[in-house]
Amino acid sequence: MKLEAIPRLSLGYLPTPIEKMERLSAELGITLSVKRDDFTGFGGGGNKVRKLEYLMADAVAQGVKVLITTGGHQSNHARMTAAAARKYGMKPILVLRGNRPDLYQGNLLLDHLFGAEIDFLDPDAYFTEINPRMAHHAAEAEARDEKAYIIPLGGASALGAMGYVNAVKELSEQYAAAGTPAPRYLVAPVGSGGTLAGLHIGCSLYWPETEVVGIAVTGSAVPFSERIAVMANAGAELLDLEKRWTADDIRIENDYIGPGYSIPSDAGNAAIKLAGNREGMLLDPVYTGKAFAGIIGCVEKGSIEKGSSVLFIHCGGSPALFPYAGLLTSDLAG
Incomplete structure (x- = not known):
């Protein structure tokens, strides 16, 4: 192709x-x-916008309602995925490495302004829990009859x-x-x-x-x-x-x-x-x-x-x- x-x-x-x-x-x-x-x-x-141009085309074509991805507290990818989800009428769920902060700054602040649901994972447990946690969010969405789409770390x-x-x-x-x-x-x-x-x-x-x-x-x-x-x-x-x-x-x-x-x-x-x-x-x-x-x-x-x-x-x-x-x-x- x-x-x-x-x-x-x-x-x-x-x-x-x-x-x-x-x-x-x-x-x-x-x-x-x-x-x-x-x-x-x-x-x-x-x-990450360049990657999302292709990934979002796939998600939109599938009629996705819930967009799920992951990254660190200051993940540019997570922030832009949340924005892209909102542009196309989807709910963004971000599973982020790091404990819930006292103050939302930088990309975390922007994630919040885009209305993302943020699930914080303990840094030490992140690499073992991340895939099951994203799968859990996808399963919950599907149970509500909302098609979910998982974008891997960094859109990689x-x-x-x-x-x-x-x-x-x-x-x-x-x-x-x-x-x-x-x-x-x-x-x-x-x-x-x-x-x-x-x-x-x-x-x-x-x-x-x-x-x-x-x-x-x-x-x-x-x-x-x-x-x-x-x-x-x-x-x-x-x-x-x-x-x-x-x-x-x-x-x-x-x-x-x-x-x-x-x-x-x-x-x-x-x-x-x-x-x-x-x-x-x-x-x-x-x-x-x-x-x-x-x-x-x-x-x-x-x-x-x-x-x-x-x-x-x-x-x-x-x-x-x-x-x-x-x-x-x-x-x-x-």
Whole structure:
């Protein structure tokens, strides 16, 4: 099946712009550009809108009434899924990792404003309870004769990955229109793997000489390289492509996770301040700050060569800045 034949709803404000980062380029010694997918607009913006365009088309076609997904407290995916559910007349249920907070901030506040039902899971029990808990909510909906639809963590599925196959197509058209050669490296955060799977498929079709680099922002029981290869292969099958990937084909940088998922890192916080000070660009402590720290680190150790062209996928996440205000302003103390 061709990409254009897969049902898709229009949710994002696309195409998003590509911004050249002249001051950061000079400082890092690379030619750096950013794909501003924080500007996708819908539901507060971010990369998950691209996946939801395909996943929501499937849900709407099935007559879904209850949309269920999962993520962390500051999940961009959960926030945008809640917004998409409301746009199409569905009830959103979010099963989130973390105990109920005293104060709803950042994405949690937006989840509440979208009217999502939020089910908080103890962090230690999350990975064993998450699938049964989502299945429980689906069963309750079906018992009320309301069709339910479960979207996996991060929208990470072969269908969701089509959003970033389409993004690479969009990028290739933008670069061609500008007369600019494809970048040497295409870099993105990795939290669930769907974005990177789509980028691999897309680059195989439109930018075969570009290397995809994933910067992990969380750990994974199954190595990301294995998970993403499986997802990319399923996406390739969906598109009737012969191309297949193994774990060895998937480059993941694992040195920038910090203390853990949704726990800010010193390097990530420094990257947030650097991007803000040099380019007026907002990154966040959960995803993009750590990923940008990964670019800096890779340049420093030479695995992204000085002088190379690098395109960073800005996945959004600025609402997640606000819950960490105390940490990010600790330099003001005293």
